[in-house]
Amino acid sequence: MGSPVFPRESGQFIAEHSRDVFVEEEGVQNVAEMLYNLRHSDDLTASGWKKANPLAPEPTSDQGMNHVIVVVTLTLSFLGTNAEQHCARKNVDYSIFTFTSFKVKDLNTSSTGVPITDPKYFSKISVEELAHVLRSDNETPMPMLQERHQVLTEGGRILLEHGGSFRSFISQAGNDARKMVELIVEKIPSYRDEATYEGKRISFYKRAQILVADFWGVMEARGEGDIIDMDWLTMFADYRVPQALVYLGALRYSDALMQALKSGELLSSGDRREVEIRGCSIWSVELIKDRLCKLVQERDGQKCNVNSAIIDFYLWPYAKKHHKEMAHIPIHHTRCIYY
Numbered sequence: 085m086g087s088p089v090f091p092r093e094s095g096q097f098i099a100e101h102s103r104d105v106f107v108e109e110e111g112v113q114n115v116a117e118m119l120y121n122l123r124h125s126d127d128l129t130a131s132g133w134k135k136a137n138p139l140a141p142e143p144t145s146d147q148g149m150n151h152v153i154v155v156v157t158l159t160l161s162f163l164g165t166n167a168e169q170h171c172a173r174k175n176v177d178y179s180i181f182t183f184t185s186f187k188v189k190d191l192n193t194s195s196t197g198v199p200i201t202d203p204k205y206f207s208k209i210s211v212e213e214l215a216h217v218l219r220s221d222n223e224t225p226m227p228m229l230q231e232r233h234q235v236l237t238e239g240g241r242i243l244l245e246h247g248g249s250f251r252s253f254i255s256q257a258g259n260d261a262r263k264m265v266e267l268i269v270e271k272i273p274s275y276r277d278e279a280t281y282e283g284k285r286i287s288f289y290k291r292a293q294i295l296v297a298d299f300w301g302v303m304e305a306r307g308e309g310d311i312i313d314m315d316w317l318t319m320f321a322d323y324r325v326p327q328a329l330v331y332l333g334a335l336r337y338s339d340a341l342m343q344a345l346k347s348g349e350l351l352s353s354g355d356r357r358e359v360e361i362r363g364c365s366i367w368s369v370e371l372i373k374d375r376l377c378k379l380v381q382e383r384d385g386q387k388c389n390v391n392s393a394i395i396d397f398y399l400w401p402y403a404k405k406h407h408k409e410m411a412h413i414p415i416h417h418t419r420c421i422y423y
Contacts, residue, residue, distance in 0.1 A: 086285065088278045091293070091318040091366055094286035098363025101282050104341040105360040107368045111333025116375035118332070119395065123380060127398055128390050150201040150243070152302065153250045156295045157239045157274070158218075160421050161228050203248045207240025209233070231421050235274040242272055254299060261296050262316040268292040277422040279354040281363070288362050290423040294320045297393040319369040319396040321362035322423040323415045328403035331410040334368045337361075345414035353420035361416055369395050 089097065099107050122128055199205045200217060209217075211233045218226040226232070246253040253271075257263035269276050275292040278285060297320070300311045319325060329335040337345070341357055351358040369392050376395075377388035403410065 088285035088287040091288055091321075092316075092370060094281075094288065095318060095363045095366030095370060097284060097286065098281055098360055099367040102360040102364055104338040104357050105364040106336045106338075107364055107371065108333055108336050111329075111335070112368060112371045113375055115329075115332050115334050115372045116379060119372070119376050119390070119398070120379045120383075122398075123376075123384075123388075123390075128394050148201075149251045149299070149302070150203065150249070152298050153239055153243070153295060154201055154206065154236070156291055156298060157235050158232055160232070160235070160291070160423060161419050203240040203243040205240075207237050207244055209237060209240075228419065228421070235421055238274055239272060250299075254296075259311045261300070261311055261313045263313075264296045264299075264311075265289055265292045265317070268295060274421055279359050281356070281359045286359070286363065288321045288366070288422070290320045290322055290362075293317050293393070297397075300393075301397070314393060315391045317391060317393045318366045319392050319399075320423070321365050323418075324403045325369075325396060325399045326361050326365045327410055327413050327415050328399045328406075329365055329368055330413050331403075331406070334372060335364055342414070345416055348417065350417045350419065353418055353422060355418075358416060358418050369399075 088094070119128065198209075198213065198217060211229065214233050214236065215226070215229055218229070218232070220226060243250060243253055246256075254264055254267070257267045269287075269289055269292050272292075275289070275295075277288045277290050277292070279288075280286070296311075297314075297317060300314060303311070326335060330337060344351075344357070373390065373392050373395060376390055380386055380388040
């Protein structure tokens with residue numbers, strides 16, 4: 085069937101053929117207006133990313149930057165079926181580790197007693213050791229432990245092939261965001277977030293893109309970001325941002341899909357409806373970005389520097405902050421290694 089189309093093109097194709105998820109023009113415009121009003125705030129900058137991620141590592145050492153890939157690799161399927169079913173642990177860094185919150189320093193050596201950012205260690209970590217690192221303070225165990233173990237050790241082996249350094253690994257792509265994503269999905273199988281939709285091979289590459297964006301955020305916050313083609317990245321299609329897009333009116337679910345989600349139906353990875361939720365989320369954010377940039381150009385006579393990754397970085401905490409107001413909009417449930 086050939087290589088999959090990239091996430092942006094995938095999102096457009098899915099939106100054009102979707103049967104249960106729809107991009108709403110009026111909502112897209114309203115979100116663009118909302119973001120336009122924030123154009124002078126740190127919320128839509130790398131500084132805003134740093135503020136939202138106060139425990140992000142300083143890129144002063146290989147081990148510090150290895151935090152990024154360890155956390156992104158392990159941050160998958162953080163999803164509880166209800167408020168009582170969360171695996172949670174508080175550690176010495178005061179962060180909380182739950183299905184819906186995963187801070188960078190939750191896995192540091194002082195918290196876990198193990199060198200979790202050293203690929204010599206985590207490439208060979210046993211399932212039992214990882215279970216201890218990811219242990220819960222309540223009776224709900226970490227889901228998909230075997231899968232987490234597989235993707236973590238896989239990533240560790242890849243880093244060892246490049247001197248044990250994520251920075252060394254990613255430097256093969258130069259400073260190009262697109263080439264970084266392509267490198268990650270080529271070299272690390274667990275990051276190949278792809279599916280088939282209406283006979284076409286499509287891709288989302290959520291974790292590969294967020295790995296690049298987090299790397300950029302850490303570097304940019306120190307004034308060392310100089311990564312080109314960041315505008316190639318799309319939003320990171322997961323659970324939480326689609327909920328925010330529906331709440332804000334940029335997306336609409338069919339009655340049948342809304343009922344299925346409210347009933348708690350588990351959608352498998354690659355299910356048509358799951359693909360439509362993720363693809364239409366990508367395309368709606370692309371349209372929001374385009375409308376925002378048009379507003380900035382028309383009203384301010386300036387170039388807009390906001391990319392889709394920054395919009396995602398704004399919408400995800402927005403959804404967390406307004407979770408009570410949007411509680412009536414269900415989050416889709418999918419257990420997989422891709423988000």
